Amino acid sequence: MLKSWKLKEVVLVSVLSVVFAVVYLLFVHIGNLWAGLIGPIAYEWIFGIWFIVSIIAAYIIRKPGAAFISEVMAATIEMLIGNAIGPRIILVGIVQGLGAEAVFAMTGYRRYELWVLMLAGFGSAVTSFVYTYFMSGFAMLEPGYVATMFGLRTVSGMVIAGIGGKLLSDLLLKTGALRGYAISRSGHVHG
């Protein structure tokens, strides 16, 4: 998978992972505070935040594995800098990364329009929900409540990760820091 990658692309992914690991950790704490009050549903509407690095990395580098590797790396670094969810977070990263990666793979890693990015956010939401369903014992909750959680998570994945990830990457592109990566060769530079 890494054969076609340049070293600077791998390092870029790891740097993005570090920045978003910090962001992810902040949102874990925000989610935790909420969760005490309104239960696990507190995480659902902000869940898209935790998929965003996949979308940004894939959109910038446009190579197989970018979505998956960035998410797993972000999860690992999050654990190393102090997420008490611990080693389990790496599995979460693997599961979420696979969801987005699958969508990019289905387009043959050729298309990076907004709808593909939103679909990738949707993909992460689906795979991560399956994981949470199992690990948190959602089978013991009312199906209607579980469905609401699922709906919130997919919308969040599409909006925060899909649209948010594209906006942020396009802004970064404008700063000129991404010259030399696939995104700047894509031809449709906005603004």
Next chain:
Amino acid sequence: MSLHDMNPTIKFATFTLIMFGLALFYNPWTPLIIIVGTLMIQLMATDVSWKKWSLFTIPFLITALGTFWTTLVFGKDLGGETWVSILGQSISKQEFAVAVSLSMRVLAFTVLSLLFMLTTDSKRFVMSLMQQARLSPTIAYSALVGFRFLPLMQQELHQLQYAHRLRGVPLNTRWERIRHVPKLLLPLLAGSIRRAERIAFSMEARGFTGGKRTVYERIDIKPTDYVWSCVFFLLFGLSIWAGI
């Protein structure tokens, strides 16, 4: 035979398997035994700071509480005789047991995770993944580069804050600084990306390739690693037995 010396990859695999196993049980006893057992191991075989441990645990106590009442209120109707009734909801003994179990599970996960986190050195973990789990050296070293970036980023964040303050952004109180952080994300990212490119070039200039390599710090698997692994699986076995 401190837990700090256990091979990180084996430790990771052991803990992860147990956590997956825990997800299969819906009785309160299984997670409870895991919590008690893990804490006993932590007490006897590590020198973890309990103060640090408590600080990390607090947020998860809140989560456990949230899980507890969500399961009570939005839990599946499992039937059975009404035991107590809260807010017009009748709750049977079985439903109460499930709620206790799920919130205990949150705590069991937390206790195991913290034990891993507080007894594992980050660099050794990545190096062990590379040597035992065949993690690609390119990824391993890039991840370590990223990890070493953290203090640099903090520095850069302060620099950006000073720069913005010079231009007249009010950043005097703590709250004003916190609220301004999202606006610093973009320049911080742009700067980090530029630095990443330079670091990649200098790694290549020093002859870094992703190919076969020798390592300075070898991390082996020792017999005691298997002993530790067995201790944890025995604990898990005991907890399953207690749940029946």
